[in-house]
Amino acid sequence: MPISKLKKLSQIIKVNGGLKQSLYKLFIHDNLKDGKKIGEDQYGNRYFENNRYFRGANRWVEYNPDVFLDYDPTMMDPEWHGYMHHRTEYVPSEQPGRPPRYRWMLPVEENPSGTRLAYTPYSTTTPKIQHWIPPALGLQEKDKNLKTQDKCEY
Template sequence: MAKLLGLDKVATFFRIIRGNGGIFGSVKTLFRTDELKIGNLIGEDKYGNRYYENNAYFVGRNRWVIYADKVGLNYDGSQVPAEWFGWLHYKTDLPPNKDPSRPKYKWMLDHEQNMSGTNQAYMPYSTTRPKIESWQPPQ
């Protein structure tokens, strides 16, 4: 009878609001991610990103990341480390925090996000003259 009246949807709505930190937390999550979801916290990487899973959602939409609060609205997919990228994209079902066989060698570099479009972007230095020179207006 409750399902017929739609009361199960109301209960799910309130469970999602409660799971996102109440009204204020839900508004903040909705502002940052454009959707409200509830799921099990699978793990957190060393950058503060939190990874969730809820198998009640469709495959492909049931694993997601909530980026660290320190980046605000300036989040990017390149902020996800490679090991968590593999879990998010179903390359493995075992998250990296529960995978004992994942190798970690001292020569492996730490993850860095893509800095394109910022003042820290890589700019190659060239010693050759350009074939085309820009026009300089007369002074």
């Protein structure tokens, strides 16, 4: 039995492109799988399937290597999202145009939350609490006329 496990491990390492590439994929995706490549989307993400794994773990995506560790599920095309989560059984690369794309549909955009592009509402009301602005380090040496409560003591 242990020999069959080692044989399977060597097969998975071989499928993933050798030891170096397997360690890289293990670092990025936290697991190693072998499976059939189903397709690729317009963003460069590659989709795989292996029905020997449990349902829910039998389909996976390898995000475009250009994003490295900064990948996020909003980088996936909506058609592929439905396939990955078993909402549909059709493969978007084999049946393009299903579901149909209409002119009024906007292109998919990455989620900007947590970035400087995130939406921040504008408020005209005055804040009830003033923000604390910490004193700059070394300010005591520059200005000896500061009040005692303004000095920062560390």
